[in-house]
Amino acid sequence: MPVQLMKIIKGQSETPLPSHLQKENLQHLKEGCDHTNKYVQGVVTLSYPLTKLRDGTDFFKIVLQDSDNLFSQINSINVLIYGKMAEDCAKIIRRGETFIVAGFKVIKLPTVREDGRHGCHLEVSEEAGSAIYVFLYECLNNFFFYSLNCIIPFQSVAPKYVYTPLNHLKDGTIVNLYGIVKFFKPPYVSKGTDYCSVVTLVDPSNVKLTCTLFNGNLDSLPKIYKVGDIVRFHRIKIREYNGQMQGITSAGFASLTFDGTVGAPVVPRTSSKVYTFMDEEQKTIEELRIWAASNISISGPAARLSGVQPMLFFDLTCQLVGKAKVDGSSFLLKVWDGTKCPYPTWKVPVEAKDLEGEKVLLHQLRNLAVDILVYDNHVQLAESLKIGSFLRIYSIHTKQASADNEDVSHIEFHLHGGTCYGRGIGVLPESNPDVKELKAFLESVDLADSQNMENTCSMDLDSTFGNVTDLELDLQRCQQLSVTVLTDHQDLSNTELKTITNSTAPQQYRIRAKLRTYKPQKLHQSVKLHCSKCNSLQEVPYGDDFDFILHGSANTAPNPELHNTSWYESVTWTTQDQKQREIAIHFVKHDEMLQHPEDTLLMIEGGTLKEIWKLTKRFKCVIPVRSTEDDLELLDLSAPFLLQGNVKYYGCKQCSTPKPIKNLSSIAAEQRPSWEPTEVAQVLGIELLQYVFIMKFTLVDETGALNAYLFDYEKFFQIPASEILTNSFLQQKMQMTMNTLCPPGRKLGDLPWLECFIRSYNVRDATKNQVYYQIFDTTVAEDVV
């Protein structure tokens, strides 16, 4: 039977392939060579509908990807199937299935392909004596294919488009192109009849192109949300203007926009109902993302209201909760992002009847929402915005000002007229990842708590200790509630700071004080690695160090004798770039079976930082290793010995005594292997370094001041120190917590109280004895986090 189905059990085919057949690598396929006893194996990444040729012969085309050489430049080939075989295959073949073909004819293509596909195609038919084997169950290679390419490309049969690199553009032509957004103005109302959007692109030729796009329909302009997004333009007209090439919309202009983040799903944003998008295009996007990652300067973390500073311009992602017409040339938008601006903010006076929005919500959010006044050309767009929609407002200006009846200055938010620097308003869809994150955050905000904050935040009274007015009583009552709570020893009574600094160490105290300042102000600098055995502290290594070690270890080729043991299954391949890097992945088994990727621990040899990062997204744990003569071993301990989720786990160089890798098999044999980092570290002889926050708090009360150290794994902030470096949500949470504990721009009297336990201890060196203080058994109050 020419088309045969193969059943896979435990990664093995139930019926073996004919023994005379040998596997052929894609790169060895050449027209005119003898491939009689060879077979080609791959995963079907694309299949086209069954069609009939002019002579009535059935015709079926698929694209096969060589899953053993995923990282190579050429790793896929077209297979053209004719006659009865075409009909049979069309019935059973689905993308993702493993496909083997023997008895094929290799035909060289007339032109060189630039899309990563083989320069030849395979022709297959019953008449030619071909045989096809289709695997019914995902085998190991297939499993691996899914792991690295979980994005299924769109399927479509369409004419091929030719895309022009930006350094090959000619005046007066209409072209198709790809580019990475370097600058953009979100669509705005032009002085003519259309919306206008200006977009500057760059591509790997390093040439820039500024495009001016017009359309009467807002939806027909590219949906660009940030610098770094990738666009595909079809039918854009190229003209020379002021000595430079310029793009401008022509009839039939169409665009797709993609998130430019490496690893993000490749989903086009477009208003067109019909568009072409195939696996080559997906590959282009992925390649552009990788180029952009090292060639385009990415902006820092998105600004939040809690992080605004006076006198600057910033982009804000927020939700619209109210709007009002102010006068002919300005319009008010009330927005929030769940965080609190640390400065007093202005309120634009408008008549209640002019304010559109949910009254109850507006009242609840009165301390969190801010007023943004938009001017001139932005008014028309602002008027059309729907309450509740998610916006990104670009280049908002924060202006410091004070009114006659205020002692202290407040912050005003303006969106000035004009479109300089991309100033404008964009509406984000709910599917946008930033909106999803924002929504989740907004839902977590306790509105009752934010209302309690109003007295402490919107007033700025000159309250010195002991000088009490009615208003101040109010304020102090509000501040009686400490922003920290004690987790033990509640029976202890408070001690004044002066008493503590006048006493000998060691002792323990309960204190009530205010946080005047803290270090480091850049919170990410507070994260260190701590060894509980030798008590040493070290900086968290940069990714570059890891990359360097990986490069070094890639020089050691995987030792084939160490592959496929009783407790792991191995896959290897060689990259087809100049380096010919050999990569091996060892999937640790449980009960002689491969686990689901999300439960699987794997070891990798020869991988790059990017490949390892990609694997951690899909698999439970990744351990980078290298081969020795008789076992796998861990890399240098300057590199993480284990990667799990976003966290890199390191071992202490002084205290670790690495043990054989095969000790991992004892965990694999457990009933439900959990692969806890502590357990993995233990069997591998690694002394696990713990992520810890180290901060210096300057605490004051009516009697004096002292510096106390905070040494916290998780308890104080209720944020695991291990996760903060890779989680912007947690960074945000920590910044908000610190803004609550020590609100910027506030006088001492208006700072909140902190209740803490501190212990004093002596540190002696050759010349003197110094007393230090450390905070313990204290946590940030629940309503603060």
Place this chain on the structure above:
DNA sequence: TTAGGATTCG
């Protein structure tokens, strides 16, 4: 046609 990147009146 409009805009053709390159911050701020309010």
